[in-house]
Amino acid sequence: MNPVASQRIRPADAAACARAVAESAAAGRSLRIRGAGTKDYLGEVLPTDAVLDTTDMAGVVAHVPADLTVTVAGGTRFADLRSALAGSGQFLPLDPPHADEATIGGIVAANSTGFWRARYGGVRDLLIGTTAVLGDGTLARSGGRVVKNVAGYDLNKLFVGSLGTLGVFVECTFKVLPRPPVSRGAHAQFARSVDAFAAADAIVRTSARPAALAISGGPGGAWELLLQADGDAAPVARTLELLSQSARTHGASARPHDGVPVVLATLNDVSARGEGAVVRAALPLAAQPAFATTAARLEGFAQLVADAASGVVRVVLRGDDPVVLGAADALLAAARVCGGSARVERRPESLRGRLRAWGDAEPSGLFLMRRLKEAFDPRGILEPGRSAAG
Numbered sequence: 001m002n003p004v005a006s007q008r009i010r011p012a013d014a015a016a017c018a019r020a021v022a023e024s025a026a027a028g029r030s031l032r033i034r035g036a037g038t039k040d041y042l043g044e045v046l047p048t049d050a051v052l053d054t055t056d057m058a059g060v061v062a063h064v065p066a067d068l069t070v071t072v073a074g075g076t077r078f079a080d081l082r083s084a085l086a087g088s089g090q091f092l093p094l095d096p097p098h099a100d101e102a103t104i105g106g107i108v109a110a111n112s113t114g115f116w117r118a119r120y121g122g123v124r125d126l127l128i129g130t131t132a133v134l135g136d137g138t139l140a141r142s143g144g145r146v147v148k149n150v151a152g153y154d155l156n157k158l159f160v161g162s163l164g165t166l167g168v169f170v171e172c173t174f175k176v177l178p179r180p181p182v183s184r185g186a187h188a189q190f191a192r193s194v195d196a197f198a199a200a201d202a203i204v205r206t207s208a209r210p211a212a213l214a215i216s217g218g219p220g221g222a223w224e225l226l227l228q229a230d231g232d233a234a235p236v237a238r239t240l241e242l243l244s245q246s247a248r249t250h251g252a253s254a255r256p257h258d259g260v261p262v263v264l265a266t267l268n269d270v271s272a273r274g275e276g277a278v279v280r281a282a283l284p285l286a287a288q289p290a291f292a293t294t295a296a297r298l299e300g301f302a303q304l305v306a307d308a309a310s311g312v313v314r315v316v317l318r319g320d321d322p323v324v325l326g327a328a329d330a331l332l333a334a335a336r337v338c339g340g341s342a343r344v345e346r347r348p349e350s351l352r353g354r355l356r357a358w359g360d361a362e363p364s365g366l367f368l369m370r371r372l373k374e375a376f377d378p379r380g381i382l383e384p385g386r387s388a389a390g
Contacts, residue, residue, distance in 0.1 A: 036106060041272065044356070054170075063084070065090060074169035077102070093126065104172050108130070109159070120177070143173065168382070180211075180231050187226045187255060194289045195252070198289070200213050208239045213307070215308050271345045281313045292306065298317070298330055
């Protein structure tokens with residue numbers, strides 16, 4: 001079980017959050033930042049003196065439908081934001097894992113992006129403004145509430161993916177979009193992973209931009225390619241026809257699938273389900289087939305889930321600790337050989353001491369990460385040890 005401090009602080013607004021962090025900094029008290037707890041498995045979660053719970057800082061702060069922007073408190077559940085935007089016929093084009101429970105602050109802090117990234121962009125692309133409490137209690141505002149902001153360095157980019165180590169999100173502003181008039185899904189099954197990736201690659205190389213293009217497979221089973229297409233009826237129909245053509249070329253047939261969004265949501269949540277370990281790799285698109293072949297040959301291989309349009313691949317490993325440890329090390333090395341990078345996104349408690357979240361190799365840019373940590377959190381009280389910067 002991940003270590004959780006007994007004392008819990010629940011600020012109601014940004015001012016209360018800033019006071020709580022400032023008091024903790026003055027007392028040298030370490031804080032774990034927690035919303036819904038859906039990202040508890042990420043990084044190195046160490047014991048802290050207290051937990052700062054963000055869930056009381058919730059709600060839509062400002063929504064300007066004509067400007068296609070929304071500002072929301074950091075502890076707001078993504079599902080609640082989705083419902084609020086639906087009333088105006090708009091949506092935030094993110095499909096993060098654990099979408100029903102995850103909070104906005106947690107999604108940004110974890111850079112939690114799903115299969116829609118290639119079509120709509122990820123968290124970094126859609127986030128246009130933040131208000132965050134830094135490690136000394138300072139309220140720092142970056143960006144704004146309009147799409148076109150003043151030129152200069154965008155501090156939002158630093159906060160995205162920082163896992164709460166640089167600051168606590170109290171407000172986030174995003175670009176939103178009108179809901180697409182048509183959304184349809186289809187899938188195809190292949191006997192070999194290389195054929196599934198080849199069919200996906202043929203679609204990626206066209207001008208079509210599917211909302212999602214995912215591949216899933218396991219040991220000894222079929223490899224499934226799932227496609228979701230959003231937009232006007234005619235482009236959606238053309239995209240589905242591209243899948244049919246590509247599937248036929250690579251020895252399969254495509255069929256409509258009304259449940260594709262549900263299947264994609266299930267695949268998105270693969271890191272939080274079951275036992276074992278999950279290795280997440282970010283690869284060049286051309287390297288995905290070779291990486292999948294390597295993964296499928298490993299003892300302990302249980303499932304592979306790939307965003308075939310962006311190169312993010314997750315591999316689920318199960319078995320005895322030595323088996324999982326050996327397979328994870330092999331995948332981390334394989335990702336580097338392919339020109340990509342990888343980390344252990346989840347591992348069993350029994351392996352936490354032997355299998356580090358960031359692997360044994362030093363991450364690129366580690367020196368800069370540490371300098372940023374020192375600048376934003378000089379006392380080192382926010383999520384100590386959780387990120388690669390230590």
